[in-house]
Amino acid sequence: MRARPVRPAEAVSFSFMPSSDLSLDDASSVASSYDSDEEYQLAQKEWEESLYQLQQLVAVVLLPFFGKWLGRRWSHIVYARYLRVGLSKALFFGESRKP
Template sequence: MSFPSPSASNPSLTTSAYMVSSIDQSISDDEVASLPSESTSASDLDTLSDDYSDAEEEWRESIEQLELLLTMVLVPFVGKFLGRKCAYWSWTRFMEWKYPVEVVITNPATYKGAGVIEAMSPL
């Protein structure tokens, strides 16, 4: 049995029509009758609700772990970092206000040479 081609220019349509016809011929009524029927009994619904509750419990545990990670690791780390930045900034501002000193370097070569000599000297 051959089917007329829906469009000679489109081979995908021809292939799909052929595939459908071969599937129709290979399945018999006896095979279809022997397939298990779908049931919606109370036990199936209990299984679905159990699966749903297990998935929901796992989801809540995952959220709990993320909250612990956030509160035990990230918040203290960020707080420590920002606290130190704030302390350094405020201490610098206080010292500049309390002891206003202006440093003027008149000879950069001498300044660099003194730094090198100081770095090379033993403690």
């Protein structure tokens, strides 16, 4: 036995919207005030989450990277100064300049 094709008029339609006793005008005014407050709170929460993620990015990735870079740069500067003046007061306090 062969199944016959279903025509669009015979197709079963499902309604995903719940039935309501409110009129469209009442529902839109209630929904708009509710949505604006809810959307504002959601946007505020997302903004705070974004700021937290940026703080974590700085704390976990950028600070260690720049700390490593500055530490290496500073160590090269100090080592070059040590080679130039030796281990003396001049290494820590600077060279005395004579006029």
